Amino acid sequence: MLAQSQVFNEAQDLLESTMGINISAKQIQRVSESYGADLENNIVGLIKDEAGLKEKQIDKITYLMPDGSMIYTREEGWKEVKVGRIFHAEDVVKIQDKRSHITDSMYVCHIGECKDFFDKMEHYADRYTRKICVADGAKWIWNWASDIYPEMVQILDFFHAIEKLCDYATVQYPDNPKQKIKWIARQKKLLLTDKVLRVIKNITMQLPSNKDARKAKEQLLCYYKNNQSRMKYGTYKREGYIIGSGAIESAHRNVIQQRMKLSGQRWTRNGAQQIINLRAHKKSNRWPEVTELIKQAA
Numbered sequence: 001m002l003a004q005s006q007v008f009n010e011a012q013d014l015l016e017s018t019m020g021i022n023i024s025a026k027q028i029q030r031v032s033e034s035y036g037a038d039l040e041n042n043i044v045g046l047i048k049d050e051a052g053l054k055e056k057q058i059d060k061i062t063y064l065m066p067d068g069s070m071i072y073t074r075e076e077g078w079k080e081v082k083v084g085r086i087f088h089a090e091d092v093v094k095i096q097d098k099r100s101h102i103t104d105s106m107y108v109c110h111i112g113e114c115k116d117f118f119d120k121m122e123h124y125a126d127r128y129t130r131k132i133c134v135a136d137g138a139k140w141i142w143n144w145a146s147d148i149y150p151e152m153v154q155i156l157d158f159f160h161a162i163e164k165l166c167d168y169a170t171v172q173y174p175d176n177p178k179q180k181i182k183w184i185a186r187q188k189k190l191l192l193t194d195k196v197l198r199v200i201k202n203i204t205m206q207l208p209s210n211k212d213a214r215k216a217k218e219q220l221l222c223y224y225k226n227n228q229s230r231m232k233y234g235t236y237k238r239e240g241y242i243i244g245s246g247a248i249e250s251a252h253r254n255v256i257q258q259r260m261k262l263s264g265q266r267w268t269r270n271g272a273q274q275i276i277n278l279r280a281h282k283k284s285n286r287w288p289e290v291t292e293l294i295k296q297a298a
Contacts, residue, residue, distance in 0.1 A: 001287070003032035004278040007262050029271075036274025038293050039281060047119050061089035062128035064152075065248035066121065066141050071111075071260045073269045081260075081276065082117040084108035085251045086124055092242070102247060107255050107280040111273050114140050122148065134245045136160045137227055156230040157245035161223075162188060168203070168220040171212040194234040200224050255283050 002011035008025035015021045015028075068080040086106040093101050106124050110117035125131060131152040135141045137160065145154050165187055173180035187199045203221055208214035224231070236243050259279055260272060267275075281290055 001282070003028050004275060004282050005259060007264060008032075032278060033271050033274040035290060035293055036277040037270070039277040039290070040273065042289075042293075043120060043123065047123050050123065056127065057129050058127050059129050061130045061132065062125065063087055063089065063242060063247070064121065064125055064131055064133045064145075065245055065251075066117075066133075066135060066144075067245065067248045067252065068138070069252040069256060071256065071267065071272060073111075073267050073272060075269055079111055079269065079272075081256055081272075082110050082112075082114070083248065083251055083256060084117070084121045085248045086121070087247070089240070089242075105247075105251070105284065107251060107284045109255065109273075109276045109280045111269055111276070114144065118144050118148070125149075132241055134242055135248075136245060137223055142227075142230075153236075153241070154230045155236055155241065155243055156227040158191075158233055158243040160245070161191065161227075161231060164220050164223050168213070168216040171216050172206065172209050174210070191231065192233050192237070194232050196224065196228045196231040200228065251283075255279055 002014060006014065008029045011028045012023060012025040015023055064084065064086055066082065066084045068082050070078045071081055073079050084107070086108070087102050087104060091103045091105070093103055095101050108117070108120045108124065110120060131149055132155060133141070133145045133149075133152055134155045134157060135145075136157050142154065145152055162184075166184060169180045169184050173183065187202065190196075190199050190202075200221065203217060203224070206217065208217050233243050256276065256279075259275065260267065278290065281287055
């Protein structure tokens with residue numbers, strides 16, 4: 001429990017100062033990584049056992065949010081950790097006008113190939129009939145979504161869409177910030193009323209004001225055209241769907257970075273995966289699975 005939240009030396013100090021138990025940091029590391037490896041073996045075994053089997057379908061609106069962030073490993077330098085967050089619409093509780101809290105989530109984390117990560121995602125997601133994927137414009141995500149769940153609603157994160165628009169407007173109107181703000185506001189209003197084609201036309205008709213604007217315009221048009229089927233924000237909002245991927249960005253901070261990027265951390269790839277497995281189980285309210293492994297070993 002301590003190892004998934006603290007550096008191993010801190011875990012040693014906490015055990016000694018609060019409970020009078022003297023266990024070395026190295027032993028804490030060995031034990032925690034061992035159980036993290038057992039969790040990995042368990043999920044891989046379940047995926048193999050369930051191949052070709054059909055689970056009972058559950059009729060709940062379920063969000064799938066995959067994304068990637070980086071951690072540093074000794075063997076390979078910076079490596080991407082793919083993180084998936086799965087939660088039900090009924091678990092999204094509104095706190096304030098523009099703020100919600102998700103009461104329960106399943107986290108899936110993997111360092112390595114997309115296929116292995118998505119095998120884990122599918123293990124938990126297959127049982128739900130009404131799936132919605134909210135993500136940025138990464139092709140590896142949309143290719144998977146279209147291939148495996150063609151019936152799933154795909155939503156391009158609204159804030160990524162606006163961020164790209166702002167990047168273009170900044171270089172298109174470098175000396176006229178008021179005009180930039182007005183132009184962005186008009187396009188944003190159109191996007192929120194399902195008029196992405198109108199926005200694409202507006203961008204196409206603009207003459208680039210400089211060399212940087214020409215390049216930014218091409219990139220923005222490519223991004224919007226590739227994702228226009230995922231930008232029906234007016235329809236999504238009427239259906240009550242989430243249109244932003246803030247939940248998965250929060251997951252990167254809370255599940256991965258708060259532990260894996262603490263000062264002085266130097267991870268092997270396997271060690272990182274094993275501690276991430278423990279942390280994902282803790283954040284998913286699945287810690288009893290870890291204690292059950294410990295009981296079995298005893």
